[in-house]
Amino acid sequence: MSIEVRELTKSYNQQKALDAISFTTGSNHIIGFLGPNGAGKSTTMKILTGIIPIEQGSCSINGLDIQENPLSTKRSIGYLPESNPLYSDMYVQEILHFEARLHNLPNSTQRVQEVIAMTGLQAEQHKRIAQLSKGFKQRVGLALAIIHDPEVLILDEPTTGLDPNQIIEIRTLIQQLSTNKTVFLSTHIMQEVEVLCQEIIIIHKGQIKDHFLSVDREDKYPGLHMEDIFVKLTNP
Numbered sequence: 001m002s003i004e005v006r007e008l009t010k011s012y013n014q015q016k017a018l019d020a021i022s023f024t025t026g027s028n029h030i031i032g033f034l035g036p037n038g039a040g041k042s043t044t045m046k047i048l049t050g051i052i053p054i055e056q057g058s059c060s061i062n063g064l065d066i067q068e069n070p071l072s073t074k075r076s077i078g079y080l081p082e083s084n085p086l087y088s089d090m091y092v093q094e095i096l097h098f099e100a101r102l103h104n105l106p107n108s109t110q111r112v113q114e115v116i117a118m119t120g121l122q123a124e125q126h127k128r129i130a131q132l133s134k135g136f137k138q139r140v141g142l143a144l145a146i147i148h149d150p151e152v153l154i155l156d157e158p159t160t161g162l163d164p165n166q167i168i169e170i171r172t173l174i175q176q177l178s179t180n181k182t183v184f185l186s187t188h189i190m191q192e193v194e195v196l197c198q199e200i201i202i203i204h205k206g207q208i209k210d211h212f213l214s215v216d217r218e219d220k221y222p223g224l225h226m227e228d229i230f231v232k233l234t235n236p
């Protein structure tokens, strides 16, 4: 499924967070959505997921406009917000059953066990969220995002704040979960982009600075690593 954003603009009071951005992603790619703090990444993601209403412009998921088809497009999206808000008093299994009920899933017991296995939460499933390490909380956030088997995953800085071992574990998990999905991922870890992403979009001050396929990177920016490209495009 592709993600299409056309002339999307969003202001908070007087400040323009997104200035008529447009892009169309490939299908079943992992897309790295990169930019400095405050560039507009989370705002774009919140608009795509329907959390923030569209002010100007439009967005489509696989050709379906999200304003004209709010329910069906939301059904096709799984979202892990930057803050990964979880009910800390709930048990892992309990929060997953709760989410499955919200999605009206027919075989929720079976599906909860499937996502527990997919995200490596077997040993933690009877623990309270508050008792989990940050890496395992991220796994719960990912399990919640994929429970309805969405074709698009929107992940806002999924590895931020994790130790190097947990970063590798979550990265591997994202790679495993991304089969037959379009994954739209923001991160500040450039090494992550080089390992994970087939497509890269760089945003700065609410404007798209570049959008390219990873395979074209060397032709476009000979000899430059992702970090060099990021600095070149976003350092005033």
Ligand SMILES: Nc1ncnc2c1ncn2[C@@H]1O[C@H](COP(=O)(O)OP(=O)(O)OP(=O)(O)O)[C@@H](O)[C@H]1O
Residues within 6 Å of the ligand: 012, 013, 017, 035, 036, 037, 038, 039, 040, 041, 042, 043, 044, 082
């Ligand atoms: N609710 C809000 N009210 C006012 N301003 C906001 C709000 N949310 C975001 N902004 C502003 O909009 C701009 C874009 O913010 P956004 O969170 O989209 O950036 P980001 O690229 O996700 O940054 P980060 O990498 O720090 O998460 C920033 O200047 C931010 O301060």
